[in-house]
Amino acid sequence: MQIEENIRVAFNGLIEHKVRSFLTMLGIIFGVASVIAMLSIGEGAKREAIKKYQQLGVNNIIIRDMDLSDKELEEARAKFSPGLSMKDVEAIRQVVPQVVDVAPQAEREVETKYSDKSLKATLVGVTPCYSELLNYTADLGSFIQEDHCVRQLKVCVIGADVAAKFFNVSDPIGQSIKVEDQWLEVVGVLQNKSLFTETVGELASRDLNSDIYIPLSTFNARFEPTKQLSSELKQITVKVEDTGNISHIAGIVENLVSRHHFKNKDFSIVIPVELLKQEEKERRIYNILLGSIAAISLLVGGIGIMNIMLATVMERTREIGVRRAIGAKRDDILSQFITESLVISITGGIIGVLIGLSLSLTISLSTEITTNVTLYSVVIAFLFSVLVGVTFGYLPAKKAANLKPIESIRYE
Amino acid sequence: MRIQIKNLTKKYVMGEVEVNALRGVNLNIKANEFVSIMGPSGSGKSTLMNILGCLDTPTTGQYLFDSIDVSTLDDDKLSEIRNRKIGFIFQTFNLLPKLDAVSNVELPLVYAGVDKAERREMAINALKRMGLANRGGHKPNELSGGQRQRVAIARALVTNPGILLADEPTGNLDSKTGDEIMAVFRELHDEGNTIILITHEPEIAEYADRGIVIRDGLITSDEIHAEARKFHHAQL
Numbered sequence: 001m002q003i004e005e006n007i008r009v010a011f012n013g014l015i016e017h018k019v020r021s022f023l024t025m026l027g028i029i030f031g032v033a034s035v036i037a038m039l040s041i042g043e044g045a046k047r048e049a050i051k052k053y054q055q056l057g058v059n060n061i062i063i064r065d066m067d068l069s070d071k072e073l074e075e076a077r078a079k080f081s082p083g084l085s086m087k088d089v090e091a092i093r094q095v096v097p098q099v100v101d102v103a104p105q106a107e108r109e110v111e112t113k114y115s116d117k118s119l120k121a122t123l124v125g126v127t128p129c130y131s132e133l134l135n136y137t138a139d140l141g142s143f144i145q146e147d148h149c150v151r152q153l154k155v156c157v158i159g160a161d162v163a164a165k166f167f168n169v170s171d172p173i174g175q176s177i178k179v180e181d182q183w184l185e186v187v188g189v190l191q192n193k194s195l196f197t198e199t200v201g202e203l204a205s206r207d208l209n210s211d212i213y214i215p216l217s218t219f220n221a222r223f224e225p226t227k228q229l230s231s232e233l234k235q236i237t238v239k240v241e242d243t244g245n246i247s248h249i250a251g252i253v254e255n256l257v258s259r260h261h262f263k264n265k266d267f268s269i270v271i272p273v274e275l276l277k278q279e280e281k282e283r284r285i286y287n288i289l290l291g292s293i294a295a296i297s298l299l300v301g302g303i304g305i306m307n308i309m310l311a312t313v314m315e316r317t318r319e320i321g322v323r324r325a326i327g328a329k330r331d332d333i334l335s336q337f338i339t340e341s342l343v344i345s346i347t348g349g350i351i352g353v354l355i356g357l358s359l360s361l362t363i364s365l366s367t368e369i370t371t372n373v374t375l376y377s378v379v380i381a382f383l384f385s386v387l388v389g390v391t392f393g394y395l396p397a398k399k400a401a402n403l404k405p406i407e408s409i410r411y412e
Numbered sequence: 413m414r415i416q417i418k419n420l421t422k423k424y425v426m427g428e429v430e431v432n433a434l435r436g437v438n439l440n441i442k443a444n445e446f447v448s449i450m451g452p453s454g455s456g457k458s459t460l461m462n463i464l465g466c467l468d469t470p471t472t473g474q475y476l477f478d479s480i481d482v483s484t485l486d487d488d489k490l491s492e493i494r495n496r497k498i499g500f501i502f503q504t505f506n507l508l509p510k511l512d513a514v515s516n517v518e519l520p521l522v523y524a525g526v527d528k529a530e531r532r533e534m535a536i537n538a539l540k541r542m543g544l545a546n547r548g549g550h551k552p553n554e555l556s557g558g559q560r561q562r563v564a565i566a567r568a569l570v571t572n573p574g575i576l577l578a579d580e581p582t583g584n585l586d587s588k589t590g591d592e593i594m595a596v597f598r599e600l601h602d603e604g605n606t607i608i609l610i611t612h613e614p615e616i617a618e619y620a621d622r623g624i625v626i627r628d629g630l631i632t633s634d635e636i637h638a639e640a641r642k643f644h645h646a647q648l
Contacts, residue, residue: 005522012510322506325467326567327495327523329488406467409506 027301032352083231125219321409341393349385499568
């Protein structure tokens, strides 16, 4: 009941000195708002990264054939390296027991046509397991089937952009598109894949939506390699049982492939989950930095509160004396002034939370940056403002409580 | 409610000078007395009032308040005594300017832990007693000096303390209003309250039954006033 009284007095004081209270709160408001906005940016970036790497498969090891110049390629072949090939795929599948599945993939840039429209696309030769390993699902029709591969059928699954460009309104399934000099029947359309602007290790960013997938066997039978010395495969995706010892398995796979290539470094290995961890580590440092800036802002806010509370105590010395004379204990005065600084900091905290939320919304709406406000960031920011209120309100309140009643009651 | 003071001294250190504000005061005040303590400024009367009001503690000597040795009490206990057993009335009223009259009167009850509805009722009753029933919602600056002092008296009375300590209660009032306030004190005394009045004006001291004069930290005279004496004799 006395707490209620304290809060009432504190709020009256707050309303009476609107400008002063607001200026005092500014530090807390900015501190809390920046904590929330910064954490929301960090969280947004984290989710983006997770999404990105999930698309590459968290259980996957990706082996890419390196883009070599003609001269380097000649050198590698002279040293008996065959480049990435089905032999590597077979070897990995047989030698490494923790491997669940291996998806080979061949690529080439192609010119593709449908009626009067033409398009540059990447033709990708794959096996059916590809869709499962890389989480590719077809929006329409189906992905490449085992039967397609066995019979080397001239079928294709097209990316969302290709479908949009060629088949604006009509149903693409069953239609035929011309890729180089081959006619391929569309059996499926892939779901839209978000485009990455950054590169993931050796995996150059590429618009997956303008890919055209065909059976690997058809690719080999129907399309001549662009260069004489090109490797048979562009990429091998290896799926392992669990992510726990993925680096270890990657090491084994690397040794194995390296031996097959007679120690030629003509391929690279990417472990998406490791990259994710790496990125998270870097982001943590970044978050700590941002957090410290926000913490400094809160600290400054706290000092502002302390400053104004000290002034308030001076200003109200006489009031304190009167209250003491009519029976207020030291603790009553202490709690009254702590309540006042808490009311300032909590009010500032609430305003800060609201500004922080709208700030993070504004950022995500007006820029490319994805933001994500988590409950814990709001709770942390708010608790911090409460902590600041108690900590920095304590000293002035203690000073008020220790005033001698006779001296303060005569204070002019 | 008895006050017994034995050999009370109080020393202050002001800068480098040591001030002996009280130099061995002996005083007994019984329940329902109306005592004035008079003396020029610097005589030690304010120091005595502060000690009597448990706002300050003596350097040496004994102060028994209602048979309790005050020097053995800690700050919280002293606050409690001030809250429950003593009502202060000051020269400058010392009302809180932001609170209206009722809230000012309520304040001691807040610290006594009385719940909201009850303390409001008690405060309104105290104001009624002071003839300010319709002034409860006014802030101190909307009231006249006399009204403010009445609010202050209501605040002093609201906890039913039994003893009222008034420090120059008419000092900031014109003589007519001062007389009115003194009439209030007389009335309160007749209702059974112990009243200790600190003043430097002989005319005001006249209102009390017993006049004590303090000079240079010592009581120089302590006598029953003529009229009161008559009253005493009549009772005997």
